[in-house]
Amino acid sequence: MIRIGITDDHKLFRRGMNSMLADFEGIEVLFEASNGQELLDELKKTAVDLVLLDLQMPELDGIATTPLLRAQYPDLKIIILSMHDDDQMIAHLMELGAHGYLLKDAEPEEVETAIRTILDQGFYFNERVSKAMLAGLVQKKKITPTFSHQTELSEREIEVLKLICQELTSQEIADKLFISKRTVEGHRNHLLEKIGAKNTVGLVVYAAQQGMI
Numbered sequence: 001m002i003r004i005g006i007t008d009d010h011k012l013f014r015r016g017m018n019s020m021l022a023d024f025e026g027i028e029v030l031f032e033a034s035n036g037q038e039l040l041d042e043l044k045k046t047a048v049d050l051v052l053l054d055l056q057m058p059e060l061d062g063i064a065t066t067p068l069l070r071a072q073y074p075d076l077k078i079i080i081l082s083m084h085d086d087d088q089m090i091a092h093l094m095e096l097g098a099h100g101y102l103l104k105d106a107e108p109e110e111v112e113t114a115i116r117t118i119l120d121q122g123f124y125f126n127e128r129v130s131k132a133m134l135a136g137l138v139q140k141k142k143i144t145p146t147f148s149h150q151t152e153l154s155e156r157e158i159e160v161l162k163l164i165c166q167e168l169t170s171q172e173i174a175d176k177l178f179i180s181k182r183t184v185e186g187h188r189n190h191l192l193e194k195i196g197a198k199n200t201v202g203l204v205v206y207a208a209q210q211g212m213i
Contacts, residue, residue: 001026001027001028002026002027002028002049002050002115002116002119003028003030003047003048003049003050004021004027004028004029004030004048004049004050004051004052004115005029005030005031005032005033005039005042005043005046005048005050005051005052006018006021006029006031006032006033006051006052007032007033007034007035007036007038007039007051007052007053007054007057007062007065008032008034008052008054008057008081009034009035009054009056009057009058010054011034013054013104014032014034015032017029017052018032020108020111021111023108024112024115027112027115030046030048031046031048034057035057035058035059035060035061036053036057036059036060036061036062036064036065036068037059037060039051039053039060039065039069040060040065040068040069040072043069043072043073043076048076049076049077049119050076050077050078050079050099050115050118050119051069051076051077051078051079052079052081053065053066053069053078053079053080053081053098054080054081054082055080055081055082055084055089055093056082062080062081062082062093063092063093063096066078066080066093066096066097066098067096067097069097070096070097077099077100077118077119078097078098078099078100079098079099079100079101079102079114079115079118079124080093080098080100080101080102081102081103081104082101082102082103082104083103083104083105085103094125094201099118099122099123099124099201100114100117100118100123100124100125101125102114117167117169120169120170121167121169121170121200122199122200123199123200123201123204124167125167125201125204151194151195151196152194153191153194156177156187157187157190157191157194158212159177160173160177160184160187160188160191161191161203161206161207161212162207162212162213163176163177164188164191164200164203164204164207165203165204165207165208165212165213170184170185170188171184188200188203191203
């Protein structure tokens with residue numbers, strides 16, 4: 001069972017999201033909060049796997065709450081919810097540690113996909129965000145990630161990296177390359193170490209910087 005917490009200052013939106021998630025098999029909402037401080041208070045009492053976090057809220061908003069969550073609950077997954085489709089803001093929230101970013105008018109199917117992908121793969125960014133936006137930001141030098149110098153990747157590691165950028169799960173990559181899921185995860189860990197990336201999002205940024213996507 002995937003345990004969810006919803007944080008948004010609009011009660012009607014929280015209730016609507018709660019009702020929608022109730023239709024998804026294996027997903028359960030354990031609590032609702034109206035701002036980041038309420039979320040932090042709830043997490044002291046109730047453990048969840050993932051939080052849906054509104055970007056704009058009174059008292060403690062999504063931008064301020066995200067780094068606090070990463071510091072206090074490093075295994076907790078975070079999906080930012082917003083009405084704003086702003087490239088620089090999305091990039092900033094990724095750097096703060098968000099695992100996904102969804103517009104509030106996203107289809108229910110995408111919300112479910114995002115939740116399951118993040119729990120399985122560690123991140124979710126749709127094609128518009130993870131490819132065009134990331135590549136554009138790197139090329140325009142709006143973000144300047146620091147990676148290990150003189151990184152040499154094997155042909156297999158490059159294959160795995162490109163498939164990660166296509167948002168395939170470890171099992172899907174394993175099936176495509178006819179290797180085990182454990183081997184894929186080994187390649188992923190080696191890529192993180194070689195490149196000097198902190199997470200899978202960093203791998204995507206690196207691939208964009210190198211012209212792989």
